[in-house]
Amino acid sequence: MDRYILYETYRLGMLIGHFEPAELIKEIDGFIADSPIEEIPHVFYVLSLASNRRVMLELLTDLAKGVDEELPSCIVAGLLYRDQDRYTTEELYQKIGLLASLLSDQDGDVAVEFSELIKAYDAAQKAYGLRFKRKKTRERMLAKNEKNIKDTLQKYEKYAEEFEYKSWGS
Structure with a gap:
């Protein structure tokens, strides 16, 4: 599955209150821990360190632009x-x-x-x-x-x- 679809899925899920930011951070941290450094997109570090829900939603919105909803x-x-x-x-x-x-x-x-x-x-x-x-x-x-x-x-x-x-x- 395309990661941009995952970004949009998490964004929509957070907006309706089904996902919490901590769930996404856990997923991202798991990917970071299991992947070679050269395969980790820089934005994953930013998402992993996002300070609150609003910041995370802004990042996900920017990342998922153009994805069919x-x-x-x-x-x-x-x-x-x-x-x-x-x-x-x-x-x-x-x-x-x-x-x-x-x-x-x-x-x-x-x-x-x-x-x-x-x-x-x-x-x-x-x-x-x-x-x-x-x-x-x-x-x-x-x-x-x-x-x-x-x-x-x-x-x-x-x-x-x-x-x-x-x-x-x-």
């Missing part, structure tokens, strides 16, 4: 599926909505799919608040929302698996 967003969606136990259904919807809003091509397949998912979720939440008063109806609606987000994210699981075999050197 669709593949990295698919990877992030797959990672959200893999780590879904860390989040409530509402948090997953928030992260997907934020991810969709971060994509520059709002007409792209991924952005449209995520936006439609969020619209359906919002409509269901609004409908429940207006019409459905029974507890069973609410529980069915929440279960359906949870199934929808998990089914959608599951389609991106294969991207998360590919991400696990990242190669910073390519």
